[in-house]
Amino acid sequence: METKFINRLYYLIFFFFFSYISFSQSSKKLEPIDIFSLEYVSDPRISPDGKKILYVRNFKDIMTDKNFSNLWMINFDGTNNTPITTGNKNDFSPIWSNSGKNFIYKSDSDGSVQLYIYRLDQGSIQKLTNMQSSIGSVDWSDDDKYLAFNSFVKESENNLIKMPEKPEGAKWNEPPIEIDDINYRNDGSGYTKQGNSQIFTLPVEGGTPRQVTFLDKDAGSPKWLSNKELLFSANLHENSDLEPNNSEIYLLNLETEEVSALTSRLGPDSQPKVSPDNASIAYLGFDDKYLGYQQNSLYVMSRDGKDIKNISGDFDRNIGNINWSEDGKGLFFQYDDKGMTNLAYMSLSGKVKDIVDEIGGLSLGRPYSGGTYSMSKNGRYAFTYGNVYNPSDLAVGYNGSKNRLTELNKDLFDYKELGKVEEVWYESSYDGRKIQGWLVKPPNFDSKKKYPLVLEIHGGPFANYGFRFSAEVQLYASKGYVVLYINPRGSTSYGKEFGNLIHHNYPGQDYDDLMSGVDYVLERDYIDKDNLFVTGGSGGGVLSSWIVGKTDRFNAAVVAKPVINWYSFVLYADNVSFFYKYWFPGLPWDHLDQYMERSPISYVGNVKTPTMLLTGEQDFRTPMAESEQFYAGLKLNKVESMLVRIPGASHGIAARPSNLIAKVNAITAWFEKYKK
Secondary structure, three states, X not given: OHHHHHHHHHHHHHHHHHHHHHHHOOOOEOOHHHHHHOOEEEEEEEOOOOOEEEEEEEEXXXXXXXXXXXXXXXXXXXXXXXXXXXXXXXXXXXXXXXXXXXXXXXXXXXXXXXXXXXXXOOOEEEEOOOOOOOEEEEEEOOOOOEEEEEEEEEOOOOOOOOOOOOOOOOOOOOOOXXXXXXXXXXXXXXXXOOEEEEEXXXXXXXXXXXXXXXXXXXXXXXXXXXXXXXXXXXXXXOOOOOOOOOOEEEEEEOXXXXXXXXXXXXXXXXXXXXXXXXXXXEEEEOOOOOOOOOOOEXXXXXXXXXXXXXXXXXXXXXXXXXXXXXXXXXXXXXXXXXXXXXXXXXXXXXXXXXXEOOEOOXXXXXXXXXXXXXXXXXXXXXXXXXXXXXXXXXEEXXXXXXXXXXXXXXXXXXXXXXXXXXXXXXXXXXXXXXXXXXXXXOOOOOOOOOEEEXXXXXXXXXXXXXXXXXXXXXXXXXXXXXXEEEEOOOOOOOOHHHHHHHOOOOOOOHHHHHXXXXXXXXXXXXXXXXXXXXXXXXXXXXXXXXXXXXXXXXXXXXXXXOOOOHHXXXXXXXXXXXHHHHOOOOOHHHOHHHHHHOOHHHHHHHOOOOEEEEEEOOOOOOOHHXXXXXXXXXXXXXXXXXXXXXXXXXXXXXXXXXXXXXXXXXXXXXHHHOOO
């Protein structure tokens, strides 16, 4: 007992000393405390005439440990870069009016997220709403006189359990919480309230929002079809709880409040966009085949829902963020390809033309996709520009050009040296399939020296890493590690077939892909073969816990927010109606063997690798109970192990800057402890 206490005390002292050193010393290497200095651009919105760009500038406050954002405006040529809002608050989601004379945005400056309008001719800001619930997606009417948006409307509770009236002054416990929905909690927002997201309209000149839908299901983002009609996507089917992917495009008549479906197939139909002549509607979706990975196709139909055409045909990448060209002859869109996010154009005949790449991701922690773009009427575009050496900045272009307008982190990176990143391709030992990855070397890398290797595995599992900035990876490199991150089979951006190689087979041969990557890198003389480490979060937590059950080649492992037991996961995660149907052939009690064969808990008896489990205490996606099961198994098996709980954190552990620092410091401290 005394020895265990001393060991834990030593760990805590080491942890905080590590943090203190990072804070107090000025270093040319990136340090964990530098997380607070990182900024990035999101949601760039180019004006209809292409002359100005609004963008969101995201930053962190070291005193409150919070993320904030302000709005900035800049000319297309990069001049007059000016803040529109300031202060430690969150101003975001700017949207230009069709005339370009005004824009609206959201802000929590009054304590809750509300809509505001900025009038350019006056330079004035006016608050438009005082809603009780946060505001979702917003759209301008064609004449700029109205806004449409969705917002949650709480329903009165009709409780089954009746409590007697308590005596005056009595202090009783809170009444029982009644749950009768299959999906009753969401990661990041907690237990759901009774009610649904409804659509509202609002006069821009002032007035009270008018609720125009009264549905018993959630209404999605509204889009104006005419001044009397709105489009929105929703799953209004009676069995929506059990068929979560079966959404349709609906038409709402504002005069009669009648709702009618324009699509009807089994599968998700979403993101309707109206053509410039108001004659056609483009949207995204697919025929649901209950596969683990399914890609959006691009469809166009007439405004009455007839004459539906799949114009993307056999384009084998997932399509997102569609916008009509001003002449109505095609649509702009973005897609991920081999770890890179591209802006492209597709004609109505299905011909594709790439326009620009390096649309940077918005995750400072790890190198995921997630950037975005916007288009003007004259074909100019603005986008989040990023690569492995900078978080997303603002860039603009026309007809394939690329002009970077901001360097938000220049003040930091002018004196901080980042690790160099090398793209690698190799063959999987399982079937010879080509696998893509990236190798990050420490700053001041010397090929004559020996460096420990960290294998860092992405989550999802249907997601992708790429040529994008990652504070976590760069921090590992700054501590003297070579870092390898890989897109094994099942990763997106390589097509349907590659993504579904793990359908009902996860974990599976993705393990072979990862081990082949390690073997490929070990051929380099500068890798210390006696110091190998592995970590990953979410789906990467699944694979890192799977790896230590299959091999003891790694000195230590950090398993972050994993799934350990698929049987418990599908009944306990925050999307009960989804995972058993798309990731498995059926319910766990009908397929016990497959659930357990793919569960890392089944191989915990094989583990010899010192393993840390790291999970947020409010994680409802991969709940803490998953980590606790594996930790208990390791302890019973007498494996050196530690359970790290991040207080108040959901699945997105790094939502607060200090949590990202804590995660990185915990991982590096664990690896240093077992480095030979």
